[in-house]
Amino acid sequence: MKANKNSISDSLDNEKEVLNKKKLCCLSKKKNLKQKDFSKAHTLYLKQISKEKRIIKISQIVILIILLGLWELTTQIGLLDAFYFSSPSRICVELGALFSSGEIFLHMWVTLYETLIGFAIATILGVFIAIILWWSERTRKILEPYIVVLNSLPKIALGPILIIWVGSGTSSIIAMCVLICIVITIISMLNSFLQCDNDKILLMKSMGATKTQILLKLILPYSIPDFISVLKITIGMSWIGSIMGEYLTSSEGLGYLIVYGGQIFELDLVMTSILLLCVLACGMYYIVAKLEARFRR
């Protein structure tokens, strides 16, 4: 029996050593990165990778410059009519004018605000509903066809109804935003909840866990990665919601500027608004992506 115990502790020590070595390896790799004393082949390999990266970056920038340059050139020489197509230089002028008058800040803020509120409501409410559907299998089965219908329906079709029900302006824009995001949130989160390994649930039950404990200690933490993936999708969709809403009914916001600019044939305004919209949307996506990196670690 005693010898047996020794062999166990031996094997334990062995495993520890292996793990320690693994740790050391990681550490030394990190150090090496700073010192850069790799073998020749590895230096070459790293060089190739960074070269590849540089080529990609440069190509991306070159493409942008060519596109903008062509756009500017063709409008300058009159191949394209700048009245219909606008041009980079005209957009710059427009940007300057908009920002110096300060009015643009209001429009940007309004759209951002509608998007964020719609996004937040859809996320919170969506997760809440998903939890209810997870909790009660019967409710889930009863509501299934309704969710399928809601999911396949193009939500924009409900626009006129929304305006009548919740009034024109901000509230119906937010409602549109919520409507577009919430169904996908519910479906994705519910799927994620249901995907949790049944054995893990049995394990919790065998330890005497209540359903609330299973939810809080297993299901919710388990689906955090999926939750963040859903956020990445819905943040994009909430922009669709708010801009669509503004197309339908609004007197301010970037969507309003785009529609208004289109109506009065002010293409510079349209293009500039789209550019600003791009910047805002990318910024928000970037924040969510950062959040994801933080959680995945």
Next chain:
Amino acid sequence: MKELLKFSNVKLTYQTLTDEIDALNNISFSINDCEFVAIVGPSGCGKTTILSLVAGLLSPTSGEIILDGKSPKEQSNLIGYMFQKDHLFEWRNIWQNVILGLELKKEHKNIDKLNKIDALLEKYGLKDFKKNKPSQLSGGMRQRVALIRTLATNPKLLLLDEPFSALDFQTRLTVCDDVHNIIKTEKKTALLVTHDISEAISLADKIIILSKRPSTVKKIKVLHLQDYGSPLKRRDAKEFRLLFDEIWRDIQYDESE
């Protein structure tokens, strides 16, 4: 020796839309305190079902199960269930994983119990990994953590459902030794389900052989290999081969019927 678990004429029928599946048919056996019992039988004969019954996750269709004087549903404190996979929660570190059971019972502030877990971790070589995430551990270590998580709530009876089958053969032998050693030193009773006859012989004091579904107890074989020491050493026992053949034939004979 005290009797800890008793099955008397237990039947279990699963209801499905298309079928009624008789999984267990008149199962009777009993397990004493501190005994290590293995259940073997052909695939799909209802081994996992028996463990679910003991864990109180299912109720028998007929017959009676007595776990330390009461029905299993009232005795969830007495059992610890260990699955084929370790099912450690990746978002928790090792320490948070092993105290999960206490947390569920709202006893995670009980210093005595925490100290006991600490001692277990120390004893079985996991002390330095408390703050690590499960993904940083080897398969064998993970399985040991899972065992300590099961032991943390201080159960009397451990239910082990093929706990080694996810490991490679080499690790499997050492983890087998470890787990056996831990269970014996902590004076636990164990009910192990396995496909592997040699594993059953090397670990158990008693082997319950089940027949094909609807399964009955075909034979209960009491082993006397304890004197050989650890499971690994028991594999060298001279009776080992004979026992293996006997049990293998018992299972096989049934399948050819």
